[in-house]
Structure formats: C-alpha cells, structure tokens
Amino acid sequence: MAQDMTLLWGSGSPPCWRVMIALEEKNLQGYNQKLLSFEKMEHKSQEVLDINPRGQLPSFKHGDIIVNESYAACFYLESQFKSQGNQLIPDSPEEQARMYQRMFEGLSFYEKLNAVIYYNWFIPEDERHDSALQRNREALVTELKLWEGYLQKLGSGSHLAGPTFSLADVVVFPTVATLFRFGLSAETYPKLGEYHALLKERPSIKASWPPHWLENPKGQDTLNDI
Amino acid sequence: MAQDMTLLWGSGSPPCWRVMIALEEKNLQGYNQKLLSFEKMEHKSQEVLDINPRGQLPSFKHGDIIVNESYAACFYLESQFKSQGNQLIPDSPEEQARMYQRMFEGLSFYEKLNAVIYYNWFIPEDERHDSALQRNREALVTELKLWEGYLQKLGSGSHLAGPTFSLADVVVFPTVATLFRFGLSAETYPKLGEYHALLKERPSIKASWPPHWLENPKGQDTLNDI
Numbered sequence: 001m002a003q004d005m006t007l008l009w010g011s012g013s014p015p016c017w018r019v020m021i022a023l024e025e026k027n028l029q030g031y032n033q034k035l036l037s038f039e040k041m042e043h044k045s046q047e048v049l050d051i052n053p054r055g056q057l058p059s060f061k062h063g064d065i066i067v068n069e070s071y072a073a074c075f076y077l078e079s080q081f082k083s084q085g086n087q088l089i090p091d092s093p094e095e096q097a098r099m100y101q102r103m104f105e106g107l108s109f110y111e112k113l114n115a116v117i118y119y120n121w122f123i124p125e126d127e128r129h130d131s132a133l134q135r136n137r138e139a140l141v142t143e144l145k146l147w148e149g150y151l152q153k154l155g156s157g158s159h160l161a162g163p164t165f166s167l168a169d170v171v172v173f174p175t176v177a178t179l180f181r182f183g184l185s186a187e188t189y190p191k192l193g194e195y196h197a198l199l200k201e202r203p204s205i206k207a208s209w210p211p212h213w214l215e216n217p218k219g220q221d222t223l224n225d226i
Numbered sequence: 227m228a229q230d231m232t233l234l235w236g237s238g239s240p241p242c243w244r245v246m247i248a249l250e251e252k253n254l255q256g257y258n259q260k261l262l263s264f265e266k267m268e269h270k271s272q273e274v275l276d277i278n279p280r281g282q283l284p285s286f287k288h289g290d291i292i293v294n295e296s297y298a299a300c301f302y303l304e305s306q307f308k309s310q311g312n313q314l315i316p317d318s319p320e321e322q323a324r325m326y327q328r329m330f331e332g333l334s335f336y337e338k339l340n341a342v343i344y345y346n347w348f349i350p351e352d353e354r355h356d357s358a359l360q361r362n363r364e365a366l367v368t369e370l371k372l373w374e375g376y377l378q379k380l381g382s383g384s385h386l387a388g389p390t391f392s393l394a395d396v397v398v399f400p401t402v403a404t405l406f407r408f409g410l411s412a413e414t415y416p417k418l419g420e421y422h423a424l425l426k427e428r429p430s431i432k433a434s435w436p437p438h439w440l441e442n443p444k445g446q447d448t449l450n451d452i
Contacts, residue, residue, distance in 0.1 A: 053372060054334075054372075065320060065323045066327070067327050068327065069326070069327055069329075069330035069331060071330045072323075072329065073326075075326045076322065079322060080319055080322075089305075093291060093306060094291060096302065096305060097288075097291045097292070097293045097302050100293060100295070100297075100299075101293050101295055101298045103295075103298065104296075104297045104298045105295060107333070124357070126355075126357075127358050129352075131350070131352075131353065132353050146279060
C-alpha cells in the first residue's frame with residue numbers, strides 16, 4: 001500500500017494518466033489522491049501550488065519527495081520500486097534503446113496531438129489562423145504515419161519497445177487513447193487501432209481509465225477525417 | 227574509444243550538445259562524427275534521413291542501435307556505460323527525484339527559450355503577432371525566475387540536482403548557455419550566471435563548446451532586456 005504517496009490529478013489528462021498507470025504497474029495502489037477539475041481551474045488552487053509551483057497536474061508527492069513532471073515520476077517510481085510489480089525498463093540494449101527513443105518521440109506525438117485538438121484553447125481568438133491549424137493537422141498526419149510504421153515493423157501484438165510492456169507504453173498509450181477518443185479512425189490507422197485495442201484491456205490501464213470517459217463513452221469527432 | 231558510435235550534429239544546437247556532453251562524461255571519445263549545417267538544410271539530407279526519419283540532429287548510432295532523441299541518447303549512454311566515466315544518476319532518492327524533475331522541467335525551459343529567440347524562424351510572417359511574442363517573453367521570464375529560485379535554494383556551487391553533476395546538468399546546461407549567448411544578463415539572473423560560470427569550465431563542456439561560438443565569441447542581444 002502506498003499511503004505515503006499523494007497524487008493530485010485531472011480526468012483525461014495524458015500526463016496524469018501516465019503516472020496512474022506507472023503506479024498500478026508497480027503495485028502501488030491505495031495512494032492518497034484527489035481528482036481536480038481543469039474547467040474550474042482547480043489546477044491553479046493553493047493546494048496544487050503548494051506541491052507544484054507551475055500549477056499543473058499531475059502533482060505528486062512520495063513522503064517529502066516531490067516529482068510533478070509525469071515522465072520524471074514514471075522514471076522515479078521504476079527506479080525506487082525496481083523489483084516490485086512489473087519491470088518497466090527492459091534488460092536488452094536493443095529494447096532499452098527503443099524504449100528511450102519512443103518515450104521521447106512520444107513528447108512530439110503528444111504535442112502534435114494537442115496542437116490540433118486544443119488549438120482554440122491554446123491560441124487566443126485574434127491570433128488564430130486557418131493556415132496554422134492546417135499545418136498542425138498535416139504535422140499530426142506525418143506523425144501518425146511514423147507510429148503506424150513503427151508498429152508495423154514490430155509485428156502484431158507487440159508493445160512499443162518490443163515484446164514486453166515498458167515505460168514507452170506507460171507514457172505513450174494515453175496519447176493513443178486520446179487520439180481515438182477524439183475520433184481517429186482505426187481503419188485509416190490499423191496498427192494504432194490494434195495497439196489501442198490490445199492495451200485498453202491491460203489491468204493497469206483499465207484501472208486508471210479516465211472516469212469522465214466511462215461516464216460518457218461517446219467522444220469527439222475532431223479527428224475523424226484525419 | 228567509441229569507434230562503433232556515430233554522431234551527426236549541428237553547432238550550437240542544445241539537443242546535439244547534450245549528447246556530446248554525455249559522451250565526454252562517459253569517456254566515450256573518438257566516435258565518428260560529422261558537423262552539419264542547419265542553414266544549408268543538411269539535417270534534411272539523405273545521410274541524416276537514413277538514421278533519423280524525422281530529419282533532425284542529433285542523429286546517433288551505436289553499432290546497429292539508433293537513438294536519436296537527445297534525452298534518449300543520454301539515458302541510453304548512462305545505462306549502457308554505468309561504471310565508465312562519471313556516474314550521471316545519483317544514488318540518493320532525493321537527488322534522483324530532483325534530477326528527474328529538473329530534466330523534464332528542462333524541456334519547458336528549452337521550449338520557452340526557443341519560443342522567444344526563434345519566434346520569427348518558427349512562425350510564418352503573416353501569422354506573427356506582437357501579442358504572442360510578448361506573451362512568450364513573459365513566459366520565459368516566469369521560467370527564468372523559477373530556475374533562479376531552484377539554484378538559490380540549493381546554495382552556491384551546487385549543480386541542478388544537488389552537490390554532484392548529473393543528467394539534469396547534461397540536458398539543461400546547453401539551454402542556460404544559449405540564454406547567455408543570446409544576451410541574458412547575469413546581473414538580473416545572478417544564480418543562473420553563477421551556474422553558467424561554474425559549468426563552462428567543466429572539461430566535458432569545454433571539450434564540446436559549439437565551434438561557431440568559439441570562432442565568433444560575440445553573441446546576440448535578443449535577451450539583454452529580459
């Protein structure tokens with residue numbers, strides 16, 4: 001039981017979800033947690049700022065140790081609980097290299113997704129340009145094709161770094177799930193569709209599925225023509 | 227000697243510099259390397275694309291293993307050459323947590339720097355807005371104050387994760403050096419100034435200092451009023 005840990009999080013936030021998957025994988029259930037609302041701006045509340053001066057979620061504490069950045073928290077948990085739960089960094093140099101590589105390419109993937117689905121949220125109205133949104137959509141398509149290619153090359157039933165689930169899946173799966181939540185077509189992107197279908201049944205991922213997605217299973221159609 | 231390694235890089239690129247510092251710290255000198263020009267678009271050449279489908283520098287190979295993302299390459303090198311050269315991940319949980327946390331905050335730091343100094347490079351002319359650039363400048367100032375605070379708290383002569391040099395310094399120092407290259411005032415940001423002065427004498431950093439900065443020691447003044 002992880003009673004010396006506290007997680008402040010928001011539903012549907014890929015960075016928060018990463019940390020929750022890592023906690024499940026390391027058998028760290030029973031941590032203190034509080035679901036906050038981005039819409040109500042609760043991520044800027046004093047409760048969050050006390051842990052995280054950036055006013056962002058996730059905010060995560062283990063005893064007196066604070067690790068708020070989602071990738072940092074995942075690395076930290078794997079390092080501190082190496083022999084507990086599932087091993088998340090593979091032993092073989094090839095798989096390990098691929099894991100690191102995909103994790104950091106995953107940041108571009110996430111950024112390119114956000115630049116399309118949250119364009120109006122990030123860019124003030126009088127600074128928006130159809131040409132910019134169009135460019136962002138094209139960059140996302142290019143990115144999607146790269147990941148289709150990576151999965152194609154590894155073969156059916158594979159994870160992102162190879163045969164076993166790793167930190168690459170912990171950090172990138174929430175991006176993939178968000179793509180499908182926002183209408184991505186599994187017919188146009190069959191390998192990503194297969195990967196999504198495989199991983200959404202994994203216990204750590206089922207246990208941490210965004211509650212507002214469960215309440216309202218129908219997502220958006222922002223990406224259905226991409 | 228690291229004759230089974232190849233690095234394609236560009237001068238003054240913080241991501242390339244990170245990998246070069248990590249290689250020096252792990253005593254991996256003598257690798258094959260080629261300095262390419264961003265201005266001549268050599269990062270989009272076939273030679274790069276053969277290693278890196280994103281057409282970006284650094285592009286890095288160790289035998290048949292490809293790890294192009296700079297953070298990925300740094301993690302990979304530390305993991306594969308753990309007992310060679312300097313240990314770059316501290317043992318204590320507190321320092322390790324701080325190292326991970328600062329590494330990933332370092333990505334925001336780098337992004338906020340780029341959003342100011344390369345605004346005109348990234349944004350097509352008819353999509354530029356003074357309001358956006360002004361907002362980016364304010365975001366950079368907020369970010370700079372955070373890092374001043376972190377260094378202030380750790381005390382003089384400290385590195386980013388604590389008393390010893392770590393991966394956090396490997397990945398964040400090139401951002402700090404770029405800030406000063408673009409005119410940041412060490413009077414306005416004294417802790418960052420002190421950190422910069424301390425680390426620029428470190429052998430791994432001196433050995434990998436951007437050659438075009440050496441040739442032309444005078445930088446830009448983009449940030450001198452920030």
